[in-house]
Each structure stands twice: as structure tokens, then as C-alpha cells.
Amino acid sequence: MxxxxxxxxxxxxxxxxxxxxxxxxxxxxxxxxxxxxxxxxxxxxxGDWQNPQQPAQPTLPAVATPQKPTYTSVAMPGKSQADIILGVLGPERKSADFVAASLLNSILGQFGMMGRIGAVIREEHGMAYYAYSRIEGGYGPGAWKVIAGVAPQNVETAIELAKDEIRRITEEMVSEEDLADNQSYFTGHLPLQLESNEGIATRLLLMESYDLGLDYLINYHDMIYSITREDLLEVARRYWGGEGYVVAIAGPNGHDG
Structure with a gap:
């Protein structure tokens, strides 16, 4: 401020x-x-717009992956809810494994009522106002994270439940049904994203910005259905297989982790 x-x-x-x-x-x-x-x-x-002061596009520095768990907590007195983010460094948007990571993220914490994370933390244990996962890839590595809002007394349990589901995707292949359902969702959702001029423009901008190729949408269906259960296990282990995750908590009470 x-x-x-x-x-x-x-x-x-x-x-x-x-x-x-x-x-x-x-x-x-x-x-x-x-x-x-x-x-x-x-x-x-x-046409005559010039700006000699404009700097060149910077080269992003390499980002070091944490080697051990890191916990950050911010006490916010007066708040009734604690918000949790547990995350790791994910792929760049133009990485070859970004689409597979996105498909796995859907299984982990997006599909249906927010995937496995939502099913366990919110539905089975009833301890979350919301619980889901998100993957964000840009010109550099983005965050791949699990997000949950819980009552303060449920913070530690929610974190452990999330870690259990993350551990599960690194140790077990997803089911054939989970893979098929999410492949169908990804390919079925794309036409809806292209129904408006804005949706088409957004996709074209994405394709150009990250050098995905103008045939990206043409190949999208085959790309999604070429992803195997083994691919998802490999990408899970690549990004979630270590101990270098970060946990951030904001709520009425401090948490040391």
C-alpha cells in the first residue's frame, strides 16, 4: 500500500x-x-508507432527447483478461513509435456467436482469450502498447485490429504476410465471455446505467443488421444516426484508446517 x-x-x-x-x-x-x-x-x-526505448524481450533466468519442503504462513487475524496453496514448479507452456501435465491436472483437481482433490478433501471429508488444482505455464516454468480453503483446525489434515493424492499419481497409473473421461472432456470442450470471436482470438494468440504452430488446433484431437497412462505417470513423477514443494498458508492462525 x-x-x-x-x-x-x-x-x-x-x-x-x-x-x-x-x-x-x-x-x-x-x-x-x-x-x-x-x-x-x-x-x-x-503503422508509424515507434519506441526506441522499448527493451528487447528479456531472457528468463533459470529457476532453481527447491530441494526440500518450504512452508510460509501469514497470520490474518479476524479471518474465519485458512487458505492453502501447495505447489511445485511445472512446465513451460511450450514444453512438450505441457498438454500431458494439463490432462493429469484435470484428473488431479479439475474434472467433475474438482477431480481427486475435491473428491477427497471436500466430498469425502467435508472439510473444504473449495479444493482443486491448477497448472500455469508461461514463457518460463509456471506453478502447478493444489489450492484449498478450509477451517483453521483442518489445515494440517487437508495438506496431508492433498499430499496423499499427489503421492498417488506418482506411484500409480491413472485408471483407463479416468484417462478416457478427461480426454473426452478436453476434446469436447475445445469447440465450445471456439464458439465466439473472442475464443478464437484467444486461441490464435496462444498459438502464436508460444510457437505452438498454426496447425495446433487441427492436431489437437490426435495430440490428446495419443497421451497414455504411462505418459501421465512419467509427467507426475517429473514434477511431483521430489520433496521440493512449497506450502503457503494464510489464515487467522499461524502454521509452522
């Missing part, structure tokens, strides 16, 4: 002048417009 309060309008203008420019920009146009017409408008509005 102190940092935000100290910002002035000229600070924002200076940041914009230095960092915003046409270099590396990707512009996607989807809708009832001819390509030539769209290009004419773009050239008219942006």
Missing part, C-alpha cells in the same frame, strides 16, 4: 514510454472483416 500510495501519474507515463511499443507485439483480428481491411486500419493507426 505504501508503494502504491507513492506512485504519481508521471511514474505511470514513464513506465509506459519505456516498456510499451510495437516490437514483439502480436495483434489478432477475428470477425466480420476482410484481412486487407483489417491491415489497412492497423497500418493507419499503428
Amino acid at each position: 505504501e508503494t502504491l500510495g507513492a506512485l504519481q501519474a508521471q511514474d505511470l507515463a514513464a513506465f509506459h514510454a519505456q516498456h510499451y511499443g510495437p516490437q514483439g507485439m502480436i495483434l489478432v483480428v477475428v470477425g466480420n472483416v476482410e484481412a486487407a481491411q483489417a491491415l489497412d486500419v492497423i497500418r493507419d493507426k499503428l
Whole structure:
């Protein structure tokens, strides 16, 4: 809050002048417009845009994977709920195993009522307001994490239940049914994402930003169905097989882990 309060309008203008420019920009146009017409408008509005101050796209430094569990806790007096995040470094978006990791993440904590994590922590034990997992890949490794909101007295138990499910995906192949259900979900959900101009534009931007290739959507069905149970076990062990996970807790009481 102190940092935000100290910002002035000229600070924002200076940041914009230095960092915003046409270099590396990707512009996607989807809708009832001819390509030539769209290009004419773009050239008219942006054709002379230059910014010599704009820095080159930085090379992201390598991120070291923690070698042992790390716990961080923030006490927030007055809060009735404790929020937990347990995570590891996941793949980059353009990594060859990102799609397999995403499919496994769906099984772990997304599909149906939030996958295995939701089934165990929320449904079987009734101790979570919400419980799911999420994978985030960008130009560098993203977080692959389990997220849960629980009553403060259930923090330790919820963490152990989550770790049990994570351990399970690193030790056992998922069932053929789980794999088939999630493959069907991934391929069936894609057409829904492409029903709007915004959805198509978002996918095109993703494909261009991460060099996935303009045939990415054409090959998507075969890509999903080429993933095997063995692939999912391998990707689980690659990212979740060690002890280098991080646990962050925010709630009314501090937790030492």
C-alpha cells in the first residue's frame, strides 16, 4: 500500500514510454472483416508507432527447483478461513509435456467436482469450502498447485490429504476410465471455446505467443488421444516426484508446517 500510495501519474507515463511499443507485439483480428481491411486500419493507426526505448524481450533466468519442503504462513487475524496453496514448479507452456501435465491436472483437481482433490478433501471429508488444482505455464516454468480453503483446525489434515493424492499419481497409473473421461472432456470442450470471436482470438494468440504452430488446433484431437497412462505417470513423477514443494498458508492462525 505504501508503494502504491507513492506512485504519481508521471511514474505511470514513464513506465509506459519505456516498456510499451510495437516490437514483439502480436495483434489478432477475428470477425466480420476482410484481412486487407483489417491491415489497412492497423497500418493507419499503428503503422508509424515507434519506441526506441522499448527493451528487447528479456531472457528468463533459470529457476532453481527447491530441494526440500518450504512452508510460509501469514497470520490474518479476524479471518474465519485458512487458505492453502501447495505447489511445485511445472512446465513451460511450450514444453512438450505441457498438454500431458494439463490432462493429469484435470484428473488431479479439475474434472467433475474438482477431480481427486475435491473428491477427497471436500466430498469425502467435508472439510473444504473449495479444493482443486491448477497448472500455469508461461514463457518460463509456471506453478502447478493444489489450492484449498478450509477451517483453521483442518489445515494440517487437508495438506496431508492433498499430499496423499499427489503421492498417488506418482506411484500409480491413472485408471483407463479416468484417462478416457478427461480426454473426452478436453476434446469436447475445445469447440465450445471456439464458439465466439473472442475464443478464437484467444486461441490464435496462444498459438502464436508460444510457437505452438498454426496447425495446433487441427492436431489437437490426435495430440490428446495419443497421451497414455504411462505418459501421465512419467509427467507426475517429473514434477511431483521430489520433496521440493512449497506450502503457503494464510489464515487467522499461524502454521509452522
